[in-house]
Amino acid sequence: MRPSALVFLPARDEEAMISATLARLRAVQTRFASACEVISLLVDDGSSDATVARAVSAGVDRVVRHDRARGLGAATRTGLLQA
Numbered sequence: 001m002r003p004s005a006l007v008f009l010p011a012r013d014e015e016a017m018i019s020a021t022l023a024r025l026r027a028v029q030t031r032f033a034s035a036c037e038v039i040s041l042l043v044d045d046g047s048s049d050a051t052v053a054r055a056v057s058a059g060v061d062r063v064v065r066h067d068r069a070r071g072l073g074a075a076t077r078t079g080l081l082q083a
Contacts, residue, residue: 002036003036004037004039005036008042008076008082009022009042009060010076010078011045011047012069012075014051018042019057023058039061041062041064041083042064043082044065045066046070052065062082064079064082
């Protein structure tokens, strides 16, 4: 079994940038595919735009949503707990 690496992306209202960010992450996943499985997790911190929809269409592996903005610390904690 290959080792796994979880990359979590805390985000709030990142509709404009999330697709490009995930494209760069996919390039890393491809590069390291033989060494390990790279899993992407978006921690959406109460976005009011289409951040989640864009991330899903760009191929993010998992999404966890906060119902309201809680801040970077809370989004980071959520990502670490999911790991």
